[in-house]
Amino acid sequence: MSFAVRRNGRFNDTNLTENNAVPKWYEDTVRTGGVDLALVKGGSGKPLLIFHDELGYTGWMTWNERLAEERTLVIPLQPGFGKTPRLDWIRDFRDLAAFYARMVREMRLDPVDVIGFSAGGWIAAEMAAADPHLLRSMTLVGPLGIRPRRGEILNFIAMTIRSHLRATVADTVNTPEFGKIYGGEMTPETFEAFEDARAETTRLGWEPFMHSPSLPYRLEGVRVPALIVWGDRDSVVPRGVVERYAEALQGAKVEEIRGAGHRPEIEKPGEFVRAVKNFLAA
Amino acid sequence: MQIGYFTERPYRHIPEEEAFRNQAFFGISNRFFDPQKGSEDYNYYLDENCYAEELGFDAVALNEHHGTPFCMGGVMNVEAAILARITKKVRIVLVGNPLPVIKNPLRMAEELAEIDMISRGRLVAGWVRGAGSEQFFNHANPAYNRELFEEAHDFIIQAWTRPGPWRYEGKHFNYLFVNPWALPLQKPHPPMWIPGILSWETIKWCAEHRYPYIGLGTALGPTCDMWDYYADEAAKLGYQAGSENFGYLIPTFLAESEARAQELGKGFAFGAGQTAFSRPEHTLPPGYNTKDAIRKLARQPGGSWLGVSADKLRHQREGLEAADPYEEARKRALAHYKISQDQYRLIVGTPKSVLPKMKLLMQVLRPGVLVIFNVQGPVSNEDRMTSMRLFAQEVMPELREYSKQLGLVDPIQRVPGSVKLAAGVARAPVSDRSPLAPLGLQ
Numbered sequence: 001m002s003f004a005v006r007r008n009g010r011f012n013d014t015n016l017t018e019n020n021a022v023p024k025w026y027e028d029t030v031r032t033g034g035v036d037l038a039l040v041k042g043g044s045g046k047p048l049l050i051f052h053d054e055l056g057y058t059g060w061m062t063w064n065e066r067l068a069e070e071r072t073l074v075i076p077l078q079p080g081f082g083k084t085p086r087l088d089w090i091r092d093f094r095d096l097a098a099f100y101a102r103m104v105r106e107m108r109l110d111p112v113d114v115i116g117f118s119a120g121g122w123i124a125a126e127m128a129a130a131d132p133h134l135l136r137s138m139t140l141v142g143p144l145g146i147r148p149r150r151g152e153i154l155n156f157i158a159m160t161i162r163s164h165l166r167a168t169v170a171d172t173v174n175t176p177e178f179g180k181i182y183g184g185e186m187t188p189e190t191f192e193a194f195e196d197a198r199a200e201t202t203r204l205g206w207e208p209f210m211h212s213p214s215l216p217y218r219l220e221g222v223r224v225p226a227l228i229v230w231g232d233r234d235s236v237v238p239r240g241v242v243e244r245y246a247e248a249l250q251g252a253k254v255e256e257i258r259g260a261g262h263r264p265e266i267e268k269p270g271e272f273v274r275a276v277k278n279f280l281a282a
Numbered sequence: 283m284q285i286g287y288f289t290e291r292p293y294r295h296i297p298e299e300e301a302f303r304n305q306a307f308f309g310i311s312n313r314f315f316d317p318q319k320g321s322e323d324y325n326y327y328l329d330e331n332c333y334a335e336e337l338g339f340d341a342v343a344l345n346e347h348h349g350t351p352f353c354m355g356g357v358m359n360v361e362a363a364i365l366a367r368i369t370k371k372v373r374i375v376l377v378g379n380p381l382p383v384i385k386n387p388l389r390m391a392e393e394l395a396e397i398d399m400i401s402r403g404r405l406v407a408g409w410v411r412g413a414g415s416e417q418f419f420n421h422a423n424p425a426y427n428r429e430l431f432e433e434a435h436d437f438i439i440q441a442w443t444r445p446g447p448w449r450y451e452g453k454h455f456n457y458l459f460v461n462p463w464a465l466p467l468q469k470p471h472p473p474m475w476i477p478g479i480l481s482w483e484t485i486k487w488c489a490e491h492r493y494p495y496i497g498l499g500t501a502l503g504p505t506c507d508m509w510d511y512y513a514d515e516a517a518k519l520g521y522q523a524g525s526e527n528f529g530y531l532i533p534t535f536l537a538e539s540e541a542r543a544q545e546l547g548k549g550f551a552f553g554a555g556q557t558a559f560s561r562p563e564h565t566l567p568p569g570y571n572t573k574d575a576i577r578k579l580a581r582q583p584g585g586s587w588l589g590v591s592a593d594k595l596r597h598q599r600e601g602l603e604a605a606d607p608y609e610e611a612r613k614r615a616l617a618h619y620k621i622s623q624d625q626y627r628l629i630v631g632t633p634k635s636v637l638p639k640m641k642l643l644m645q646v647l648r649p650g651v652l653v654i655f656n657v658q659g660p661v662s663n664e665d666r667m668t669s670m671r672l673f674a675q676e677v678m679p680e681l682r683e684y685s686k687q688l689g690l691v692d693p694i695q696r697v698p699g700s701v702k703l704a705a706g707v708a709r710a711p712v713s714d715r716s717p718l719a720p721l722g723l724q
């Protein structure tokens with residue numbers, strides 16, 4: 001296994017502890033599904049698989065740090081998002097979930113606890129629907145993937161990147177870690193990284209828009225312990241999506257975080273981490 | 283040389299302020315559309331194309347856009363079919379059918395074959411990827427835009443040339459039974475001319491397919507660069523590109539007096555004109571352009587056709603969405619109107635002032651096809667027709683003479699890509715930049 005420590009200049013993350021000695025996380029690659037899949041890893045303990053959202057991995061934040069105290073975070077960087085090459089045969093989120101299922105099997109992570117953010121939540125749900133034995137538990141944070149009965153998933157494709165980013169948090173000014181994702185100016189490299197992520201998300205989730213009509217039916221009867229985390233000011237994923245997930249996943253626990261938008265993990269990191277740790281400990 | 287006539291068929295009855303308020307034409311509510319006025323205009327624009335034939339234009343060019351008063355041609359094949367029947371001589375040039383957004387290439391092959399036969403072989407098929415906004419309007423996945431374009435194109439050529447029935451299983455299209463009964467009259471199929479604005483990938487693709495490339499009001503210096511790129515690619519493929527490989531479409535408006543021409547020509551800036559074709563978030567949807575194309579766009583000096591510009595890219599990046607006050611935006615549009623004329627990207631005037639500018643374009647770009655694009659905005663039918671007449675009677679004859687002097691050959695006279703170039707032999711120049719430096723347009 002390579003141990004390629006790389007500074008993540010894109011998100012201005014120093015990747016070093018306060019005494020500038022021990023790296024908190026490192027980048028790695030694993031050969032799976034015919035591709036060198038880039039991963040970010042950090043922490044110690046049992047693996048905790050994390051699927052980033054449709055804008056890509058946004059850097060090591062407080063919530064990563066806190067969860068890494070007890071678990072080894074394994075964060076694959078989605079094919080087509082810049083670091084991992086795009087795979088032409090992956091044409092929708094179900095295909096992508098199949099790719100990650102293969103990764104889980106080949107890395108012998110199964111059954112694994114998984115957290116998926118937004119589109120990453122959709123991926124986790126697809127994996128559970130296809131093969132529940134792969135997952136020990138799943139935490140879906142503002143998940144895409146199911147069409148709500150009321151309301152609509154935000155059409156973030158018909159937005160500028162900046163507007164899309166800003167729509168993901170309820171209060172951009174008072175969310176310090178939002179500045180790590182988007183500090184107000186974009187270098188051409190950052191722009192391209194977001195552009196890659198949005199293009200690949202569009203490719204996979206364009207039609208039907210960011211959901212699978214069959215997913216609720218395929219999830220019925222799946223007995224993977226599930227936590228659904230949702231900020232009550234989420235303007236990307238409306239409450240109706242969470243309601244349908246909760247209906248399909250009988251027994252799922254729903255944790256509503258007041259005042260948070262689509263990124264409760266950086267908007268209310270304390271509440272988010274507490275909810276996840278309690279769930280994983282149960 | 284082929285001289286063509288083109289209009290976007292603008293819907294001329296929206297309040298200009300709506301375009302400014304919406305910051306674009308795309309997405310203005312269709313509650314502003316009045317089918318009574320639409321009926322008049324659809325019929326008028328067909329008549330206008332007949333008038334172009336009467337005036338001696340060699341071709342009439344059609345395009346299509348969706349969800350916008352900028353262009354009423356939502357289904358250009360309908361208009362092309364009618365023109366096929368009611369005109370007699372002009373070539374009917376489609377610039378072009380937006381293949382990725384139409385989604386049914388077999389149907390497209392059949393429609394165009396019928397049009398070609400009804401016109402008795404006057405169709406020039408052209409293909410485009412569709413503007414960014416078109417991807418939204420037709421829910422065509424922008425991330426597959428180029429794949430859809432290329433696969434649809436390849437399929438249509440096969441559908442026209444390969445005896446059926448046969449089975450097609452592609453990535454994006456599937457037909458278990460391909461056997462279109464209607465086939466084009468022109469053999470092996472109608473000629474194809476490809477319009478474009480900036481995409482180097484498209485130019486390379488054109489050179490590979492030996493299709494003429496039509497620059498849509500592109501800035502002169504960068505257009506020369508594109509011509510060179512095309513010709514270099516052609517040389518690699520063993521042929522010498524010439525005027526038969528290039529065309530240029532230029533917004534042009536004439537009137538009896540300079541003052542009137544300048545006043546009415548402001549129609550090109552109506553509602554902010556080309557730059558207001560669509561808002562940043564609709565102009566460059568994710569995946570619609572390759573990264574390389576985006577990098578090149580970022581370095582473009584100007585270029586606002588269909589609103590595609592470095593400026594739009596900056597807005598997409600930085601998300602500057604605050605609306606300018608109406609008067610400010612209007613002032614800027616009018617300043618742009620003036621600058622565009624200085625840059626020879628918009629030709630407005632009397633026959634006397636227009637002629638030398640047109641000749642300069644011909645000298646620099648050496649196009650085999652030159653298409654003039656009539657004014658936008660609420661300009662009357664009479665004024666539009668006056669402009670056409672002045673051009674046809676007082677400018678066109680001299681341009682034809684001049685094209686002979688320059689030795690310009692069009693793609694009908696000489697099959698593009700038919701001039702062989704031996705390996706190791708330097709290719710001939712395809713443009714003449716010498717007039718650009720004194721004008722500061724390098």
